Amino acid sequence: MNATKQQTPARPRALTAEFVAAPIRWLARHQAGPGLFFFCLTMVALAVLAGANLSPSVRLFVAGEIAAQEVTADRDLLVEDQQGTRARRDQVAQLQPAVFDLSREPIALLRQRVHDIFLAVNHADPAEQEQLRWQLAEALGAEITERTLAVLASEELQALVTTRALPWVESRLAEGVSADTRIVLQFKGGVLLRDLATGGETLRTDLQNLHDLRSVVSELSQNLKNETKASLAVRRTAVLLLSPLLSPTLTLNREATDARVAEMAGAVEPVFYRIQKGEVVVRQGERVSREQQLKLQALWARKGEKVHMATVAGVLLTSLLLGTGMLFSPSGRMGSAVRQKDLFFVALLLLVFALMSKGLTLLGQRVLEQGGGLTPEVLAFAFPVAGAAGLAALIFSARRYCVTGLLLAFFCTVLADGGLALFMFYFLGAMWNTWLVTRAQTRQDVVWSMLPLCAGLGLVWLGATALGGHVDPAALAWGLLAVVVNAMLSLLLLFALSPIIELCLGYTTRFRLMELMNLEQPLLQDLMVAVPGTYHHSLIVSNMVEAGAKAIGANSLLCKVAALYHDIGKLSRPEYFIENQFGGRNKHDKLAPSMSALILTSHVKKGAELAQQHRLGQEIVDIIGQHHGTRVIRYFYQKAVNLGENPREQDYQYPGPRPQTREAAIVMLADAVEASSRTLVDPTPARIKGHIDTIVKGIFAEGQLDESELTFKDLHKLGENFHRILTGLFHQRIGYPDAAKPGQPDRSPDRDAPKCGEKGAEKCPEKNGDRNGAEKSGQDRSGKATEKSGRKPDGPCPECPPCPACNEPQPAMPCCYGTLDGGNGDGPVKADVPPNASPNPAQDAPESAGPEANAKPAKPV
Structure with a gap:
């Protein structure tokens, strides 16, 4: 208590230092400095561009002169009547x-x-x-x-x-x-x-x-x-x-x-003339009045400014506040989800579309001066900001593409000299298009989404125009045409730029993920033929991660595709993994523990290499390399210790790194849970739930999830969805009777079974008093595990199956279920337990099936 009180005064200083040092350490750890610098530099450049004067010069006429051309205001402006202001101040x-x-x-x-x-x-x-x-x-x-x-x-x-x-x-x-x-x-x-x-x-x-x-x-x-x-x-x-x-x-x-x-004179407010954007200041052939001369002088002076610093400061401050949303991960915390290429991509997207918006505005002013029918407003509503936001939706999660759409709408509105109506049209249209893109399952779905996109943009345009305070029926046709052009350009942008983004920046877009999910892909075909056990395991894991990712708001499509390909490294040596041996001899029996560990860990590296060769995308390559983290293959490590060696944990450890994203962490958890669930004896829902909790808690206790962004709430939701999938996988079936011919006895499995007390009956352990039932189940009369099963009784089961002979409930008996390899990925091993193995199942069980980590064996439920 005293130590705590003494440290209390220094706490604000420590908090301040931590507040300053945390962003620096974060940038150094994730190496996001160059990307962040380029992102901020883009914000500054666009703010300066917003304040720069690139409009054509205004012709200046004096009072009494006949105007040679029509002059229209290109912006809202307040013009001070200096003479009127002076007269009012003199009067005061x-x-x-x-x-x-x-x-x-x-x-x-x-x-x-x-x-x-x-x-x-x-x-x-x-x-x-x-x-x-x-x-x-x-x-x-x-x-x-x-x-x-x-x-x-x-x-x-x-x-x-x-x-x-x-x-x-x-x-x-x-x-x-x-x-x-x-x-x-x-x-x-x-x-x-x-x-x-x-x-x-x-x-x-x-x-x-x-x-x-x-x-x-x-x-x-x-x-x-x-x-x-x-x-x-x-x-x-x-x-x-x-x-x-x-x-x-x-x-x-x-x-x-x-x-x-x-x-007192200084307290007098100046006299202003208000000029509205689009207002005709003077018409051609009209004699210029003193008031018109003042307005022309104000427009000329405003256009004479190289950079309007107030505009630059306002745009820069607003954009930086909005841009901080890019530094936060999908879960809302600053973390590892932001990457350099994310910041580079968003900065380039903002820069290109903002420059296009500015150029389109200047073009509209030129056309208007030449007497064309197109106005800058019509061209602005035809600009496909929604398509740019759709590109972000192909790559990012919801939080990030919403921030990108907000930044696009803001900069394009400012550089187009638009108001609130144009901003609402850009932003709501972008959000509507991102919703359509994220719901599309194929590229054909995106094509058909143009119809609802047109309808949505049309409604948004009507609402935004009404918000501006005026709806001109004559401009209705031009506005609807602009909406249709906007939708078509947005669709073209999605199809034209998405392959370029995939190729140049290494992103895996939703389109690419949907293509990789096709079971006709060469790698999936190789899995199906060469390693059918691994293929079936990957299918189940993909269903588990999809359900879990949807529950916590992660990228479910990326999780599902990554789960399908996470074990492709086993194609190089399929016979060394238990799910692909099918009763054959275990090749690990003749290998040294270090060699077995080297073979098992190599499938991660080989899987990443295969993914790069087949251009699966950097996100999938990262998940393949992270789906085992840095876990230790505890079985072979303990086997080496029992053989008298002095092994290093680093030699029996997966190369890692630990999962850096929520998606990689979900794949790790689902992979370990599904593989180890194969060892469950009588997988009832209660046992499945206890097994999932044990595996998840073990991985969490090892610190494998420290660099991901999963919360305790996320882990709870993942466990619930894993339990639902596995419960459906291990569903119960009844025994079907044989189709007996007339006059022949029924040969159903239970018909000829002797009843309790009859000769040859397999009596209940408690009824015959000699624990025969225990021996039948692989246990001796003392309750110890026999060598045949290789399992050690760890405690009574809260729920044991009924007696197979009399169908009566059995008393609680010592038993042990779970995975022999500690619940780390590839199921039990068929080889006998070495005579010098320790009594711990997680250490004794051979890991020829590719044990995935150093998690402790599942405790009995």
């Missing part, structure tokens, strides 16, 4: 309030300057009067006479200014006074007064009520007229004193105003 800018800073400094400065003037005139010496007048004249901007200077020094004026005039002016300045009202009135959206002292903002839209310096001076003069107690000279001198000292408290903050206007 004019409605924005201007920012004015409200400062308190002019008020304090005014008070200080008035105080300084009063202080100067009150303390001036008579000798300094003249100099003071010149200084005041310069400060106030007016001529200062001696009389004016005397008024300034009077208490009456100073009292009027400090108590009445100056406070009123300060209050007015605090409200905000501009230098000129015209500056404020130009902003129709009002002004935003920002107090620099407090930071507060006040929006003023009553611009007429805002004051400037001129209005403040005028209002000050009017107010002082009401001061009747003061003399006229005092009132005029007060105005003369304060007017020059006033400064505006409102100043325009140009930087803040521009920033605010730019922010």
Whole structure:
């Protein structure tokens, strides 16, 4: 518990490292690096091609000019009306309030300057009067006479200014006074007064009520007229004193105003013109308007781009996400099912058909410009993407050809500048064709499938066109013609390219597999004549693997054909395998154990060589080489040990490799189960089931299935289907009576058999008390196996057959059933057990029949 807690903090780091290292190890183990690199490079190239501009250039006309030719938009496009956008933004800018800073400094400065003037005139010496007048004249901007200077020094004026005039002016300045009202009135959206002292903002839209310096001076003069107690000279001198000292408290903050206007104008959405694909921008002979000129300029600018990077990025990201489905095996896990040639084939298929789709689109645009009746849309619907997906269905399993069809539909739609309707037509048509191809049993079935293919494509075309939002009755004939052409081209592609794929890439297509399944094939004829036992064994194994593969979703056709040919290597030395000896002498009796093992293991290598010579296909060659894995021929290995040798397991081991696919693993299991089932004593359904479980568990425990993709659920389903086939094979029959003539006794097998207790009766073991029944069955009175049977009792049977004499149930007796060679492939051996053999049946039984592995003998059920 403590160790676990201490390792917990380091777990995320370990998981991260494992996540990074796992794909690298997987690529190194399966050597899929070059194929994966080419596959990704193809994705990048097609994405760049999708964003590249290969369309013809657009003729550019200016407003007021007569169009010399008709211009049609080849894509959906949004065109910005820059003039309209600018006008809308200017309108928004004019409605924005201007920012004015409200400062308190002019008020304090005014008070200080008035105080300084009063202080100067009150303390001036008579000798300094003249100099003071010149200084005041310069400060106030007016001529200062001696009389004016005397008024300034009077208490009456100073009292009027400090108590009445100056406070009123300060209050007015605090409200905000501009230098000129015209500056404020130009902003129709009002002004935003920002107090620099407090930071507060006040929006003023009553611009007429805002004051400037001129209005403040005028209002000050009017107010002082009401001061009747003061003399006229005092009132005029007060105005003369304060007017020059006033400064505006409102100043325009140009930087803040521009920033605010730019922010609000930037929030205004641009004005766009929408151009739809196929829209006639300008007709021949028509006078070009300003709006049409903008659209033409946008089309011309779009075609002037070499590569549209946004399109490239979008297509590349989507294609890589879809392409990850190719890296997963049919069972949904990343594993060994992906091969370099799979990635190369899919990449080439995508590259060729995507380029053809792009070329067909450019051709359609040229035809449309020349005034032809064919449109790019009609040509796009005639393009046989369904045929390309059908080629993938001939080779791959359902998960993989669905991913291939999805990639084909995506790239062909993008490069054809199509929309959702075209993509749905391509993808659904591809899935419909793959379904038809996988159901075909002969090439003639594929020919007849053109009729349902046409019907299905027609329905998909109608649905896709309706999905696009418009169904043109005039284009119905062209659309149906395109569907028929599509179906015919798809059929031609299947027949024309499938032999090339088989020859160049080494694939075994469904057509080739169906041809190899014909029992008139030379290799199958040789099996039938030279090794009839092996031939019969292969037929039964083929039925078993077909049922099992269908149950778990594997390639049942490939499994069946591979099972028919998996033992063709026995054609070289048929007499060394028990199923072909038919009572003859066992040739392994005079051979050394190592030589016997060498002969048995050689049939795998010779079988692969024969398969290559007869061009059976790489998939079948691989299964032949893997159907024994790396199992050890335990019988001859143990025999060598008993003879005093010091053998190496590698010398008694099949060359392998272990099964790399589900199909190879299914053939291995069915081969071992069927061959070892021949040794069953009284093969009842219960015993068959127990025997299958023992063999399958033994192979699994050896690790032979580690590199395949079989799950426990798959093994359970395989066992159920193997049990069903073998139960039908070992069915029960009743004894038929002899056809007795009239007057003669019935000689049926049970009629003359003596009954229990009669003389000569074969009594039940428990009734006579001396275990005679056991001796009759090859056992002595102690329950041990006799040399005749070569089997050792391993325990009581839960279900023993009734007594053959009295047909009464027998008690449980020691017995042993199963395969003497450990359940590894070719049945029991007829030779006697060597005197120095160990008591283990899996080690003692001679393996002249070609024991297939080192599985333990089947335990009694």
